Amino acid sequence: MVDIILGLQWGDEGKGKIVDYLAGNYAIVARFQGGPNAGHTLIFDGKKYVLHTVPSGIFRSGIINLIGNGVVIDPITLQKELEAVRAHGMPFEDRLLVAKKAHLILPTHRWLDKASEAAKGKAKIGSTLKGIGPTYMDKTGRNGLRVGDLMDSNFDKKYNNLKDKHLQLLAIYPEVEFDIEGEEARWMESLSVLKQLKQVDGEYFIQNALKAGQKVLAEGAQGSMLDINFGTYPYVTSSNTLSSGVCSGLGIAPQQIGEVIGITKAYCTRVGSGPFPSELFDETGEFLRKEGQEFGATTGRPRRCGWIDIPQLKYTIMLNGVTQLVMTKVDVLNQLTEIKAACQYQVDGKMTEALPFDLEQIEHPVYCSWPGWNQDLKNINSFDGFPAPLRTYIEDMEGLLDVPIKMVSVGPDRTELIVKNAGVAV
Ligand code: GDP
Ligand code: IMO
Ligand code: MG
Numbered sequence: 002m003v004d005i006i007l008g009l010q011w012g013d014e015g016k017g018k019i020v021d022y023l024a025g026n027y028a029i030v031a032r033f034q035g036g037p038n039a040g041h042t043l044i045f046d047g048k049k050y051v052l053h054t055v056p057s058g059i060f061r062s063g064i065i066n067l068i069g070n071g072v073v074i075d076p077i078t079l080q081k082e083l084e085a086v087r088a089h090g091m092p093f094e095d096r097l098l099v100a101k102k103a104h105l106i107l108p109t110h111r112w113l114d115k116a117s118e119a120a121k122g123k124a125k126i127g128s129t130l131k132g133i134g135p136t137y138m139d140k141t142g143r144n145g146l147r148v149g150d151l152m153d154s155n156f157d158k159k160y161n162n163l164k165d166k167h168l169q170l171l172a173i174y175p176e177v178e179f180d181i182e183g184e185e186a187r188w189m190e191s192l193s194v195l196k197q198l199k200q201v202d203g204e205y206f207i208q209n210a211l212k213a214g215q216k217v218l219a220e221g222a223q224g225s226m227l228d229i230n231f232g233t234y235p236y237v238t239s240s241n242t243l244s245s246g247v248c249s250g251l252g253i254a255p256q257q258i259g260e261v262i263g264i265t266k267a268y269c270t271r272v273g274s275g276p277f278p279s280e281l282f283d284e285t286g287e288f289l290r291k292e293g294q295e296f297g298a299t300t301g302r303p304r305r306c307g308w309i310d311i312p313q314l315k316y317t318i319m320l321n322g323v324t325q326l327v328m329t330k331v332d333v334l335n336q337l338t339e340i341k342a343a344c345q346y347q348v349d350g351k352m353t354e355a356l357p358f359d360l361e362q363i364e365h366p367v368y369c370s371w372p373g374w375n376q377d378l379k380n381i382n383s384f385d386g387f388p389a390p391l392r393t394y395i396e397d398m399e400g401l402l403d404v405p406i407k408m409v410s411v412g413p414d415r416t417e418l419i420v421k422n423a424g425v426a427v
Pocket of ligand 2: 011041224
């Protein structure tokens with residue numbers, strides 16, 4: 002079976018931490034989409050690691066980590082990540098595999114990303130500028146280069162053809178600064194690191210593992226509201242971030258999917274442009290940003306903060322077929338006397354729970370409210386030990402969302418996680 006962990010909001014829900022915790026129950030952890038736009042933070046033994054391309058099971062010994070077919074890879078970022086993993090001292094060379102059909106991000110893809118954003122001016126997506134959009138455009142446009150092409154004797158020719166096409170395209174955009182010679186030299190050098198990794202036919206690799214009875218954990222990147230089909234288009238990423246993306250991203254069939262574990266923060270954040278109905282522009286928003294350290298793991302940009310949004314979560318739970326929930330960053334709310342959630346929207350003067358075509362059509366959300374628990378959660382080691390207002394809040398959320406909350410994260414460290422009926426994570 003393939004279980005899935007994915008984000009139900011606009012990304013940064015804490016996926017990396019939960020994948021790292023659960024990885025030990027699986028033979029394989031596989032990324033199925035996205036690329037170095039992702040920043041997944043793992044904190045353990047007093048150290049912090051931010052993974053962009055490498056799956057978050059890499060620090061669990063004996064677990065295979067696969068960069069799947071649906072991922073786009075920048076070898077420069079990958080090289081840097083692997084240096085950090087190597088510094089940790091745990092060997093990974095025979096545990097990190099790359100699917101041959103994963104696409105490559107070229108330096109000119111990043112250049113195009115930057116130029117395209119500059120051309121959009123105020124309407125920019127707020128892209129991470131990692132070249133994600135242009136690389137997926139070349140994939141669907143059938144021009145892309147894949148990991149498997151690295152072994153082709155014509156690779157240089159293919160690379161130069163694509164680069165030339167990009168240079169022609171760049172002429173239609175405003176000029177932006179980009180050190181193409183330097184970036185190209187770094188890229189070519191970093192290819193040697195990528196080439197050292199074991200390349201596999203990802204679909205056969207996963208299917209053979211499943212046939213042998215092994216369990217696979219698929220690690221989502223970004224969030225469901227950034228999905229190319231059902232997110233807040235055009236302010237989205239360019240990949241399929243939903244559970245359906247696991248089928249196309251790894252080469253598995255729908256009936257091979259088991260649990261779909263959806264992660265939500267106890268509030269909500271968004272980085273980059275686009276609608277965010279429950280965004281807070283007041284001191285509570287500022288408090289959440291400060292207390293939750295809401296600054297991008299990839300770009301360092303301040304994240305926009307707001308209340309949790311029930312209709313939005315119901316929408317992404319529906320699209321993903323979520324079977325269990327994890328709520329993270331609950332500790333960030335410890336000091337608040339009142340905790341709110343958007344429970345309905347007003348659209349065209351009427352109340353609704355349905356997300357309109359464009360979330361900008363929402364006139365205002367209607368909020369429900371809970372009393373805060375006003376208490377530190379440090380020494381609590383079970384759901385039953387939570388303060389009564391927090392227990393009520395969790396039970397009410399389960400009722401509203403109609404999915405059980407199986408884990409509650411109460412701090413950034415690996416051990417700051419309370420698992421229902423099992424206590425503190427180890
Ligand atoms: P991801 O992209 O979904 O893996 O999430 P990020 O790593 O981008 O962002 C989550 C941030 O919150 C990271 O800095 C984590 O260390 C931190 N974090 C995760 N869980 C918790 C939690 O329960 N409480 C607090 N305070 N921080 C958390
Ligand atoms: P993780 O996996 C939060 C956002 C960008 C921008 C939009 C498009 O860490 O949750 P892109 O570079 O993909 O073309 O940017 O998507 N975005 C993310 N926001 N977390 C992420 O990943 C994100 N990856 C992309 O900020 O608004
Ligand atoms: Mg992140």
